[in-house]
Every structure is written in structure tokens, then in C-alpha cells.
Amino acid sequence: MKLFWSFTRQAFHNTVVYRVEFWIRLVSILLAMYSIRAVWQTLYTQRPDAFGLTLGQMVTYGVLGMALHAFIDTGSEWYIATQVRTGAIDTDLLKPIDFHVHMLARNLGEMLFGMGVMALPTYAIGYFVFGLQLPPDAGAAGLFALSVLLGFLVQFHLGFLLGSVAFATLDIRSIAWAYFAVISFFSGQMVPLWMFPDGLRAVAEILPLQAVYYIPMSIYIGTYSGTAAWSALGFQALWALILAGVARLAWHQVHRRLTVQGG
Amino acid sequence: MIHVEHLTKDYRRVKRREGLFGNLRTLFSAEYEPLRAVNDLSFDIAEGELVGYIGPNGAGKSTSIKMLCGILVPSSGRIEVNGLVPHKNRMANALQIGAVFGQKTQLWWDVPVIESLRLFRDIYKVPEPVYRQNLEMFNDLLGLHEFRDAPVRQLSLGQRMRADMAAALIHNPHLLFLDEPMIGVDVVVKERLRTFIQQVNRERKVTVILTTHDMVDIEKVCSRIMIIDHGQIVYDGDLERIRERYGTTRTLVIEFEESVPDFDAPHARLVKSEGRRKWFAFNRLETSPSALIAHISARYPVADLAVEEPDIEEIVRTVYRGGGPQEAAR
Amino acid sequence: MNPISLYLRLVRIAIKARMQYRADFVTGILGVIVMNVVNISLIGILVSRFADLNGWTIWEVVFLYSLWILGHSLFSLFMWHIRTLEDYLVQGTFDQFLLRPASAFVLFIGREVQYLGIADFAIGVSGMVLAYSNLRLTWGPVEWGFLVLAILAGTLIEMTLTLMISSIAFWTGRSRRANSLVMQVNVMVQYYPVDIFGAFFRVLVTSVIPVAFMNYYPALMLLGKVEHIGAWWPLAYASPVVALMMVGLAAGVWQLALRQYSSAGG
Numbered sequence: 116m117k118l119f120w121s122f123t124r125q126a127f128h129n130t131v132v133y134r135v136e137f138w139i140r141l142v143s144i145l146l147a148m149y150s151i152r153a154v155w156q157t158l159y160t161q162r163p164d165a166f167g168l169t170l171g172q173m174v175t176y177g178v179l180g181m182a183l184h185a186f187i188d189t190g191s192e193w194y195i196a197t198q199v200r201t202g203a204i205d206t207d208l209l210k211p212i213d214f215h216v217h218m219l220a221r222n223l224g225e226m227l228f229g230m231g232v233m234a235l236p237t238y239a240i241g242y243f244v245f246g247l248q249l250p251p252d253a254g255a256a257g258l259f260a261l262s263v264l265l266g267f268l269v270q271f272h273l274g275f276l277l278g279s280v281a282f283a284t285l286d287i288r289s290i291a292w293a294y295f296a297v298i299s300f301f302s303g304q305m306v307p308l309w310m311f312p313d314g315l316r317a318v319a320e321i322l323p324l325q326a327v328y329y330i331p332m333s334i335y336i337g338t339y340s341g342t343a344a345w346s347a348l349g350f351q352a353l354w355a356l357i358l359a360g361v362a363r364l365a366w367h368q369v370h371r372r373l374t375v376q377g378g
Numbered sequence: 379m380i381h382v383e384h385l386t387k388d389y390r391r392v393k394r395r396e397g398l399f400g401n402l403r404t405l406f407s408a409e410y411e412p413l414r415a416v417n418d419l420s421f422d423i424a425e426g427e428l429v430g431y432i433g434p435n436g437a438g439k440s441t442s443i444k445m446l447c448g449i450l451v452p453s454s455g456r457i458e459v460n461g462l463v464p465h466k467n468r469m470a471n472a473l474q475i476g477a478v479f480g481q482k483t484q485l486w487w488d489v490p491v492i493e494s495l496r497l498f499r500d501i502y503k504v505p506e507p508v509y510r511q512n513l514e515m516f517n518d519l520l521g522l523h524e525f526r527d528a529p530v531r532q533l534s535l536g537q538r539m540r541a542d543m544a545a546a547l548i549h550n551p552h553l554l555f556l557d558e559p560m561i562g563v564d565v566v567v568k569e570r571l572r573t574f575i576q577q578v579n580r581e582r583k584v585t586v587i588l589t590t591h592d593m594v595d596i597e598k599v600c601s602r603i604m605i606i607d608h609g610q611i612v613y614d615g616d617l618e619r620i621r622e623r624y625g626t627t628r629t630l631v632i633e634f635e636e637s638v639p640d641f642d643a644p645h646a647r648l649v650k651s652e653g654r655r656k657w658f659a660f661n662r663l664e665t666s667p668s669a670l671i672a673h674i675s676a677r678y679p680v681a682d683l684a685v686e687e688p689d690i691e692e693i694v695r696t697v698y699r700g701g702g703p704q705e706a707a708r
Numbered sequence: 709m710n711p712i713s714l715y716l717r718l719v720r721i722a723i724k725a726r727m728q729y730r731a732d733f734v735t736g737i738l739g740v741i742v743m744n745v746v747n748i749s750l751i752g753i754l755v756s757r758f759a760d761l762n763g764w765t766i767w768e769v770v771f772l773y774s775l776w777i778l779g780h781s782l783f784s785l786f787m788w789h790i791r792t793l794e795d796y797l798v799q800g801t802f803d804q805f806l807l808r809p810a811s812a813f814v815l816f817i818g819r820e821v822q823y824l825g826i827a828d829f830a831i832g833v834s835g836m837v838l839a840y841s842n843l844r845l846t847w848g849p850v851e852w853g854f855l856v857l858a859i860l861a862g863t864l865i866e867m868t869l870t871l872m873i874s875s876i877a878f879w880t881g882r883s884r885r886a887n888s889l890v891m892q893v894n895v896m897v898q899y900y901p902v903d904i905f906g907a908f909f910r911v912l913v914t915s916v917i918p919v920a921f922m923n924y925y926p927a928l929m930l931l932g933k934v935e936h937i938g939a940w941w942p943l944a945y946a947s948p949v950v951a952l953m954m955v956g957l958a959a960g961v962w963q964l965a966l967r968q969y970s971s972a973g974g
């Protein structure tokens with residue numbers, strides 16, 4: 116716990132020092148929210164009946180997806196890949212903490228820091244400018260928060276896995292791009308899964324990726340509630356556990372190879 | 379060859395604010411504070427000199443060398459390098475200087491060394507015969523042929539430094555700036571680089587400024603040393619004079635025939651005692667070794683003795699500390 | 709050495725350097741292809757579900773996307789590393805560009821190449837071919853010529869923008885976020901026809917960050933949709949001019965940046 120706070124504080128320090136970055140990050144979130152709203156509004160004006168939702172709900176879904184993305188994605192894959200490539204991973208491995216726990220603390224700290232500083236302004240602007248609606252009730256808000264945390268765990272472990280395979284190749288940039296694209300597609304970050312053509316939808320529903328955005332956001336706009344919400348949370352928790360296990364196994368392999376080959 | 383007058387360089391640093399509140403304020407505005415890296419520096423270097431430029435970390439050595447290269451513009455003061463003002467005639471100046479920054483290579487990381495050299499040949503428009511002649515010299519003195527076809531990333535630090543050295547001299551510059559070229563290099567390569575630097579200096583009349591933390595480099599290679607600290611010159615002169623001025627301390631090491639209690643001799647101070655051996659420091663302006671030896675051997679039987687001169691490192695340490703000749707003796 | 713032959717020499721060395729990492733080549737190319745296919749499908753889902761996007765059919769959107777990526781491919785082949793300028797500054801490796809009797813800009817711009825642009829180019833060409841046949845276009849030499857100009861203009865616009873944004877690092881030490889921000893705006897233009905956005909955004913991508921000239925405006929001309937922008941029709945032909953203006957601007961910014969570097973020390 117102390118470790119975790121020290122990372123949060125450090126993230127805070129690192130980020131605030133670059134004040135320009137704070138503003139840029141805020142503007143970046145706003146832009147993303149703006150663009151998705153424009154798309155949904157255009158489509159909605161063309162065919163108001165095609166959604167099965169109100170425009171308000173649809174815009175909320177889109178705007179929220181952009182805002183969440185700004186926080187949830189802490190880029191653990193870059194960190195690991197860079198450390199492995201430059202050999203700096205050795206110093207991480209020398210630390211008397213389990214690397215997986217270390218990374219989790221670090222990224223959770225970064226996410227919470229990001230939310231601590233940015234969530235309020237983001238939410239306020241989303242609400243007043245872009246028509247972001249409130250969740251239907253306080254219960255949904257609570258479940259949403261829980262669901263975001265689980266979504267973070269799923270996305271973190273996927274990133275951790277990607278970072279772990281990165282040591283096989285020097286340049287993970289394009290792989291990471293593909294990975295981001297696939298995530299934002301199948302997680303329903305931009306377009307909710309029920310708008311997918313049937314085949315793709317079936318695929319998306321099997322994959323764990325919907326745990327990252329689709330589930331939290333569906334809870335938020337109220338399409339998942341009651342037992343549906345709880346079973347979705349269960350789905351997230353299950354996948355978070357599975358992926359954590361796989362990530363640990365993969366890291367174990369990497370670690371062995373690193374220590375055997377000397378990096 | 380080099381003329382530097384009241385040279386000053388200020389960097390700008392973001393002022394850190396303490397605490398959470400200070401951090402939040404940084405979101406809206408930043409304050410800068412100047413950091414004086416080079417402070418009113420003046421010196422002249424004549425053609426063909428080989429100057430050791432030394433000082434503790436952060437003294438301002440690299441900063442002043444970058445100004446001589448024309449990479450940085452002085453905050454105030456004047457520089458002339460072979461008649462040119464470096465930052466105003468950066469490219470013309472670049473043609474007459476060569477530089478090695480030991481901390482980072484200037485060669486292409488992933489291609490064979492020779493490719494980088496060929497490119498520099500073309501950038502500097504080095505005539506083919508001159509280029510060949512230089513390569514031959516680099517082969518002889520630096521062993522360039524041993525690793526010229528390997529990419530830089532596969533070179534050892536010593537090889538990399540030799541390659542960088544070759545790259546800095548491929549165009550026959552009049553001046554050579556070496557900023558810590560010996561960093562992390564083993565003794566054998568060091569010796570080789572020293573010989574090389576001396577040869578280049580002597581035979582090609584290249585004026586050299588050498589930054590190093592290894593006093594052996596200075597003793598073996600340099601004819602003059604400049605010591606800089608906090609951006610200011612604290613000593614400029616030849617090695618002999620610095621020895622005279624700051625190095626009047628001698629150490630008398632005596633091995634007695636049996637263990638004896640600790641004692642002080644007139645004008646000398648016991649600095650170390652180990653078994654039957656004792657070390658006495660004295661200032662040779664205050665007493666002579668023979669007087670001291672006579673005094674001591676009259677009291678205890680002496681088996682062996684030696685007088686040690688201070689090494690240059692010790693002297694420089696004294697100078698860094700701001701000690702004058704008097705303090706050096708204490 | 710004149711700047712152009714110096715540049716060509718540098719590029720040759722940069723390619724040789726790149727070739728050392730062939731293992732990355734396949735994964736890199738595959739990665740870019742997957743990314744683009746996924747992205748196009750996403751828009752495809754939306755547009756096909758709603759028939760069109762503000763009057764742009766699915767193939768017209770593909771055309772927009774492809775035109776953008778063709779210009780971008782040259783940028784990403786030869787100029788991608790402009791975005792990493794801040795690393796050069798932080799690591800102090802920028803000094804070496806000022807140590808030679810040659811233009812620091814040419815030395816910097818010729819320092820690296822990236823093969824990922826090859827995948828971009830392939831995707832751009834395939835998308836363009838598909839769009840061309842599905843839209844049943846029949847271009848004359850004027851349109852083909854304009855296409856080439858528009859692609860080159862796109863490259864220059866992205867390059868000059870990136871250069872100017874990256875130069876922020878000369879003052880603040882950092883530019884990565886600023887670059888991603890502009891990239892974000894740029895990607896919005898790549899995916900969606902600019903006219904679905906409000907006036908503010910349209911002005912933004914036409915004047916301040918003129919990425920609409922990478923695909924949207926020239927596409928209006930090439931697809932015969934110039935009447936879309938009414939009295940603003942000259943914009944549909946303006947990409948090359950805008951690119952040249954940007955080059956002038958970027959040159960000025962670069963000069964300022966170099967001055968800043970040598971007075972502040974990076």
C-alpha cells in the first residue's frame with residue numbers, strides 16, 4: 116500500500132512538472148469527446164430510429180468511451196518494452212518487489228493520479244458542453260466505478276502481456292498500434308457491440324475485451340442493470356483473474372530467459 | 379589560436395516549487411532561475427598547445443567547449459577560434475575543428491564505422507589522397523582496421539572511442555576538442571589514445587583541449603593545465619608551476635626497526651601510522667628532509683625511508699577546495 | 709556537399725541501419741496492416757449501417773482515408789523521427805547536428821527512415837484502387853496530376869506540422885503530448901469527412917492545423933463534390949499552396965528553435 120502511494124505521488128510529481136502537458140492532455144480528451152459526439156449526432160440526425168437508444172444515451176456512451184480511454188490506458192506495454200530493450204529492466208528485477216506487483220502498483224497509481232487531477236474537469240466539461248448524462252441512479256454509479264476498476268485490470272494485464280512479448284522484437288510500435296486498434300474495436304469503446312454485424316458481434320462477445328469499455332459504459336448508461344450488471348461484473352472479474360494468471364506465467368518465462376541469456 | 383574573454387553562460391532552469399500546492403501552481407505558471415555554468419572566463423591558447431582542461435563535475439567544462447564549437451551561444455563575453463566567432467560562423471568554424479564527446483558517439487549506431495567516416499569525408503570535402511593517408515594513420519596508431527567494418531553498436535567502449543577519435547580528425551582540423559574521451563576506457567587503450575593525441579599534436583600542429591578526470595592523462599600528455607571550478611578558472615599554467623605553488627607538501631615515510639610510539643617532529647605532522655611505518659607530512663619551504671631525518675633518527679633507529687612527492691591528483695584536489703599554497707602545506 | 713545529395717547520402721545510410729533489424733520488418737508491416745483494416749472496418753460498420761455519413765458513401769470515406777494515408781506514408785517512411793526530436797534533445801544527441809559544416813536540418817531529417825511507411829503506402833494504394841473502381845471514377849490527366857500533387861502536399865503538411873510541434877521541445881523540453889494531440893486531430897480528419905463537425909473544428913483543421921488539406925479538400929475536387937463547400941470552392945484546389953505556405957512557416961519556426969537551442973542549451 117505504501118508502495119502504491121509512493122507511485123501515485125511520483126506520478127503526480129512527474130506529470131505536474133510539465134504543466135504544458137496537463138493542458139494538452141485536457142484538450143486531447145475534449146477533442147476526442149467532441150469528435151465522437153459529432154459522429155453520433157450526424158448519424159442520429161440521419162436516422163433517429165437506428166439506435167434503440169436516445170441521442171443523449173448514445174452521446175454519453177461515446178463521450179464516456181473517450182474520457183475513460185484517457186485514464187484507463189496507462190501504457191504499461193511501452194514501459195516494459197522500453198525497459199527490456201534498453202536493458203534497464205535489470206534494475207527493475209533487482210528491486211525487492213515482485214515485478215508484476217510493482218507494475219500493477221505503478222499503473223494503478225498513474226490511473227488514479229490521472230483521474231484525481233483530470234476527472235473532475237473532464238466530467239464537468241463533458242456534462243455541460245457535450246451532453247454527458249448522469250448515470251440513472253447512485254447504485255449504477257457505484258457499480259460503474261467498480262466496473263471501471265475491473266476494466267482497468269483487464270486492460271493492464273493485456274498490456275503487460277504485450278510488453279512481455281516485446282522482448283522478442285525491438286520495435287513494438289506497430290504491434291502496439293494494431294493492438295490498440297483491435298482493443299478499441301472489440302472493446303466497444305467507440306461503437307457499442309450491438310451495432311456490430313452478427314458475425315463480428317459473436318466474436319466480440321467471446322473476447323475479454325468488452326470488459327474494458329463496453330461493460331462499464333453499458334452500466335453507466337443503464338443498458339446493463341440489476342442481475343445483468345452483476346453478471347457482467349462477474350465476467351470482468353473472471354477475465355481479470357485469468358489474464359493476471361497468464362500474465363504472471365508469461366512473465367515467468369520472460370524472466371527466466373532474461374536471467375539465462377543475460378538480457 | 380583561441381581567444382576567450384569574459385565568457386559567461388547562463389542556463390535557465392525551471393524553479394521547483396515544494397509541496398502539493400507548489401506543484402499545482404506550476405500548472406499555471408513556471409518560474410525560471412538562471413544557472414551560471416560559465417562565469418567570466420578568460421584565457422588564450424596558442425597554436426600547437428596541448429591543454430588539459432580539468433575540473434570537478436558541473437564545473438562548466440562541457441559548456442565552454444560547446445561554446446568553442448559554436449553549438450552554444452555565450453550569454454556574454456567574446457570567443458574567437460582561429461579568427462572566427464564560432465556561433466556566428468558555425469559552419470566555417472566546424473570545418474577547422476574536430477570534437478569528441480566521450481559520453482555519446484557521433485557515429486551512426488547501426489552501420490559500419492567506415493560508412494560514417496566516408497560520409498564525413500564527403501561532408502568535409504576531404505580530398506581522396508588525404509582521406510587515404512588519414513585512414514592509414516588511424517590504422518597504424520588507433521588500430522582502426524580491426525573494427526572499421528563493424529557497426530558501432532557492436533564495438534567495445536575503447537574501440538568506439540578510437541572510432542570517434544578518427545571521425546573527429548578525418549578532415550585535418552586545426553583544433554581538437556576532447557571532452558572526456560577517456561571515459562570508461564581501459565589502461566591499454568588509454569595509453570594508445572594518449573600517444574595518438576600527442577602525435578597528432580606534435581606532428582600535425584593540432585591545438586588540443588583535453589578534458590579528463592584522469593591525472594595520468596594530464597601528467598603524460600599536457601603541457602599546460604587549466605583548472606576550472608564553478609565556471610571560473612582557478613589555475614592556469616604549466617604542471618611544474620602548479621607543483622611548485624600547490625605542491626610544496628612532501629611526505630616522509632619511515633620504517634623503524636621496532637614499533638615506536640606516535641610522535642610529532644618539528645615542522646612536520648604525523649599523518650599515518652601502520653605497524654612499524656609512519657608517514658610525516660611537511661612543507662619543504664619550512665624544513666628540509668635532511669633536518670627532519672636527522673631529528674628522527676636521533677631518537678629512534680630507522681630501517682628504511684623515502685620521501686614522496688604529492689601526485690597531481692592531490693594537488694588538484696587542493697586547488698578545487700580553493701586552498702592556496704599555505705593551506706596546501708598544512 | 710549540396711543539401712540534396714547530402715540528404716540522399718544520409719538516407720542511404722539510414723536504410724542500411726534499418727536493414728539491421730529485419731526481424732522487426734514483418735511484425736511491423738503486419739501490425740500496420742491489421743491496424744488499418746480494423747480502423748476501416750469500424751467506420752465501415754457505422755457508415756454501412758446508416759447508408760452514408762452526411763452524404764459521404766462508404767467508398768467515398770474509404771477514398772478519404774486512402775488519400776490521407778498515401779500522403780502520410782511518405783511522411784512515415786522518411787520523416788517519422790521528427791516526432792522523436794525531444795529524445796534527441798533530452799539525450800543531448802542533437803549537438804552532433806550542429807557540429808558539422810552542413811545544415812542541421814538536413815542532418816536531422818536524414819538521420820532515420822522507417823519501413824512502416826511501406827505498409828501505409830500499400831494500404832493507401834489498395835484503398836484508392838478499390839474506391840476508384842467502386843465509385844466508377846474516370847479521371848483525366850488533370851485529376852491524376854492533382855492526385856500526385858495532393859499526396860505530396862499531404863506529406864509536406866504533415867511534416868511541417870510535426871516539425872513545428874516537435875520544436876516546442878526546444879522551449880519546454882517536451883513535445884510528445886502536443887504531437888499526439890495534433891495527431892489526434894489529424895486522425896479525426898483521416899477517418900471522417902470534415903463536414904460532419906461544427907464550424908469551430910472546420911476552421912481549426914482548415915487554418916490552424918490545416919490537415920483538412922491532406923485529404924478532405926483535395927477529395928472534394930477529385931470526387932467532384934466541390935459544391936459541398938459552396939463559395940469556399942477554391943479550397944478544394946488549394947492543397948499545394950497551403951503546403952508551400954506551411955514550408956515557409958516551418959522554416960521560420962525551425963530557425964527560431966535553433967536560436968533557442970544554442971542560447972538555452974536544449
Ligand SMILES: Nc1ncnc2c1ncn2[C@@H]1O[C@H](COP(=O)(O)OP(=O)(O)O)[C@@H](O)[C@H]1O
Nearest residue numbers: 389415434435436437438439440441442973974
Ligand atoms: N542544458 C542544460 N540546461 C541547464 N543546465 C545545464 C545544462 N547543461 C549543463 N547544465 C549545468 O551547467 C553546469 C555546468 O555543466 P557542464 O558544462 O556540463 O559541466 P562539466 O562538463 O564541467 O561537468 C552544471 O551545473 C550543469 O548542471
Ligand SMILES: [Mg+2]
Nearest residue numbers: 439440441557
Ligand atoms: Mg562534461
